[in-house]
Amino acid sequence: MNPIINAYQLIVGSREFMLVDISRSTGTIGTVNVSEFAQYPRGVTPITELLYAGEEAIINMTRPARGDEYTDKLVHQISTITICGDNVKTILSATSDNYFTYSHSMAKSLNPVFELLSDGVYVCHEAKMIPGNGAGNFFWNGYTQRHIVSGTANYSRNMGKESNYTPCFLLPTMNPSEFSEAKVKTQRDKLSAGKRIGGVALHMSGMFSALLDGHHSAVACLLSDFEFRCLLIEPIRDMLYETPEQAMQYGREPRIIALSCPYVKIPMELIPPPMLESFLLRRNNIKPKHYQQLKKNANKILRTVGRKSLPREVLLKAEHLPNHAAIESAHAVTELTDEQLNALLAGETKYEDKIIISSNYYNSVITACNYLQFEDFERFLRFTFTIIENPDLKATHKYIIERLCTINNKKIYDFFTALSEEEKLVHADHISQIEAYIKGYEKNINDVLIDKENKSKSLNRAMGFLGGDLDQAGIAQMEAIVKASRRG
Numbered sequence: 070m071n072p073i074i075n076a077y078q079l080i081v082g083s084r085e086f087m088l089v090d091i092s093r094s095t096g097t098i099g100t101v102n103v104s105e106f107a108q109y110p111r112g113v114t115p116i117t118e119l120l121y122a123g124e125e126a127i128i129n130m131t132r133p134a135r136g137d138e139y140t141d142k143l144v145h146q147i148s149t150i151t152i153c154g155d156n157v158k159t160i161l162s163a164t165s166d167n168y169f170t171y172s173h174s175m176a177k178s179l180n181p182v183f184e185l186l187s188d189g190v191y192v193c194h195e196a197k198m199i200p201g202n203g204a205g206n207f208f209w210n211g212y213t214q215r216h217i218v219s220g221t222a223n224y225s226r227n228m229g230k231e232s233n234y235t236p237c238f239l240l241p242t243m244n245p246s247e248f249s250e251a252k253v254k255t256q257r258d259k260l261s262a263g264k265r266i267g268g269v270a271l272h273m274s275g276m277f278s279a280l281l282d283g284h285h286s287a288v289a290c291l292l293s294d295f296e297f298r299c300l301l302i303e304p305i306r307d308m309l310y311e312t313p314e315q316a317m318q319y320g321r322e323p324r325i326i327a328l329s330c331p332y333v334k335i336p337m338e339l340i341p342p343p344m345l346e347s348f349l350l351r352r353n354n355i356k357p358k359h360y361q362q363l364k365k366n367a368n369k370i371l372r373t374v375g376r377k378s379l380p381r382e383v384l385l386k387a388e389h390l391p392n393h394a395a396i397e398s399a400h401a402v403t404e405l406t407d408e409q410l411n412a413l414l415a416g417e418t419k420y421e422d423k424i425i426i427s428s429n430y431y432n433s434v435i436t437a438c439n440y441l442q443f444e445d446f447e448r449f450l451r452f453t454f455t456i457i458e459n460p461d462l463k464a465t466h467k468y469i470i471e472r473l474c475t476i477n478n479k480k481i482y483d484f485f486t487a488l489s490e491e492e493k494l495v496h497a498d499h500i501s502q503i504e505a506y507i508k509g510y511e512k513n514i515n516d517v518l519i520d521k522e523n524k525s526k527s528l529n530r531a532m533g534f535l536g537g538d539l540d541q542a543g544i545a546q547m548e549a550i551v552k553a554s555r556r557g
Contacts, residue, residue, distance in 0.1 A: 074183045076176055077341065084233065084333045086194040087175055090344045091183055096357045097157060098122050098281070099187030100273070100304070103364045119367055120242070120271070120279050122153040124359045126366040127242050128212075130221065130274055138223040142274060145215035147369040149244035150281060160185065161269055161282035168195075168300055169267040170259070179300060182269065182281075187355055189304050190348045192330050196301040198270060198278070199237045200287040203393035207291070207383055208239040209248065209284060213371050220276040220393030227397045231309065234400040235301070236272045236331045238393060239287070240279045246373045249285065250380070256289035265298075266290065272303040272331065276393055288379070291386050294477045303330040305348060389475035391439070399439035402426060410448070413437055414455050416462060434465045438472060454484055457496070470499045474506045482510045 072094040079088050104117050120128040127150055131143040151158055160181045168178035179193060202211045203220045220238060224230050256266050268283020278301060280287065290297040307329040316323040327334040328348060337345070357363070405425070412420040418430050426433040434456065441449035453469050456462050473481050485503045488496055496503070 072184045074180065075341075075344065077344075079335065079339060081333050081335055081339065084194075086192050086333060087179075088335070088340075088344070089179075089183060089191045089193055090189075090341075090347050091186055091191065092188050092347060092351075094184060094186055094188055096187040096355075097153075097185040098182075098271070099189075099355070099357065101356060101360060101363060103360075103367050117367060118274070119363055120240075120273060121357070121363050122150045122157060122242070122281075124362050124366075125150070125153050126363050126369065128240055128273065128279055129215075129367055132223075136222075139226050140222055141217050141219050142221040143215055144212055144218045144221060144240065144277075146212040146241060146244075146371050147366065148371065149247065150242040151244070151247060157185065164269050164300065165267055165282050165286070169265040169298070175300065179269075179302070182302070186302070187357065188351055189355075190328070190344060192303045192305060192332055192335075194301055194332060195267075196235045196270075196299055196332075197237065197296050198235075198239060198268070198280075198287075198299045198301070199390050199396075200239055200291050200297050201387050201390035201392075203238045203276065203396075205388050205390065205392055207379060207387035208280070208287070209241045209243075210245040210379060212241060213245065213373055218277070220397075221273075222275050225275065225397055228400050230307075230329070231334065232400050233333055234276070234331050234396070236276050236278045236303070237396065238277045239270065240273060240277055241284060242279050242281055243284045244371065244373060245379075246375050246377065247284075248288075248377045248379060252285040253288045253292070256286045257293055260289060260293050260295055267297065268299040270299040270301050272301065276331075276396060278303075288383055291383060292380075301332070303332055305330050305335075309334055391443075395439045396443070398436045399443050402436060402440040405437060405440055410437065410452055414452070414459070414462075431465060431468075434462075435468065438469070450478075450480055450484075457484075457488070466496070466499060470502060474502060477510065477513065482507065 070093055073090075073092045075090040077088045079086060098121070100118050100120050102116065102118055104114055115131055115134040117129060117131040119126045119130075125148045127146065127148050129143075129145055129147055132138075132140055133143065136142075150161075164178050164182050167173040168175060175193060175195065183191075200208050202208045202218065204218075225232070228234065259266050266283075266286040266289065268286055269281045270278040270283075271281055272278045278299075280299070283297075283299065287297050289295075305328050308325045309327040309329050310323040311326045313323055325337060327336050328340060328345075329335075340348075409420045409425045412418075412425060413430075413433060416430065418424060418426070418428055418433050426436045438449065438453060441452055453473060456469050457466055473485075485506055489500065489503055489507060
């Protein structure tokens, strides 16, 4: 029996996404609750949820018995998605290529994945993901040991239940021992050729999503200073209710006003009635046919025989990725107008007698930077540059300069170069850090030029019968011919 898939394109506010209802699916990929409720008193039961693929339990997430929906979870990887059958691997890999490399539509690219997912209602969209664990480490090799992961709680106390955000931190589904430098090079070559690469991710809990495909692409993007983007699939598990005050106006009990996932809160009036009925009927945990086998596998230990170390450059670059606290604070701000930013730049914490972010100026600047960096990068640069140029805001300079030094960007390089040439006393305490950034940026540029020069020489030797030197257009043409011949 073929799965039934109904998809709708929706816009809520400024958020565009695809709403998908899946029924009668194969249930090859999904999540399932394997908690032993009978062993614990009511209200203190540890809740364990598995991400599974086929009969393999891939990721175990457990909310401790002492916790609630605002408590972070114990997380560990217990298997790898690559042993779940060639069909699964092929479908996931083809989905990434079709969407990012060949520019197929989201619906067309994801349809084979929908056939694998368990029954349910999902929100799908393209999203910028952070290939880190939310604590300054690369995501791939950080989950072989069971540990509490900050940011995995169902809800954030800072953002609340009604905030919209992208669950951008990643959980691996591929064994660390499967890391391949050759595969990373292949993906980096695609980026160098101007092609897009990305992955497929499924939201698990809080700010974390499981990367189903794209592990080597994530490494390549980090090394090449590219955004890592995914087709992100978010199951809708929650409902938002109107407040008691709102319900009291109509003399009734609070009603459901929206279906909710991290990315968007969808008003009830926008949801097709059959889909709403489907959601309500299947909202409770659905157990796949192989539930008992998954339950047995729930606490396996991931074998990492022959594990390879990730390149040191990956680990160093990951240290500059934002942590979950930075993302939370960014989403705690709903908007920052130019007038509010100008007030902050003037050293004020209020605008029109209202606190802009916080009564603490330093905290206000940090939160404003978090918000702007992920919502409007150009305004982020203007804001931070203006702060550094103002000697009256010297107390924030150390934080701002350290923050900018984590970003590889030509405008930051130009700004720091100008600062180093001015030699203002106000920046004397930070000049060594600024000069280190300038040297690092120039070295990176030089390495790229050397790589291009070597590539040019190699191609000229290989195609010497053409005579003369190849220019950049010729190099690109030769690369295209080689790639076309490989495909042929």
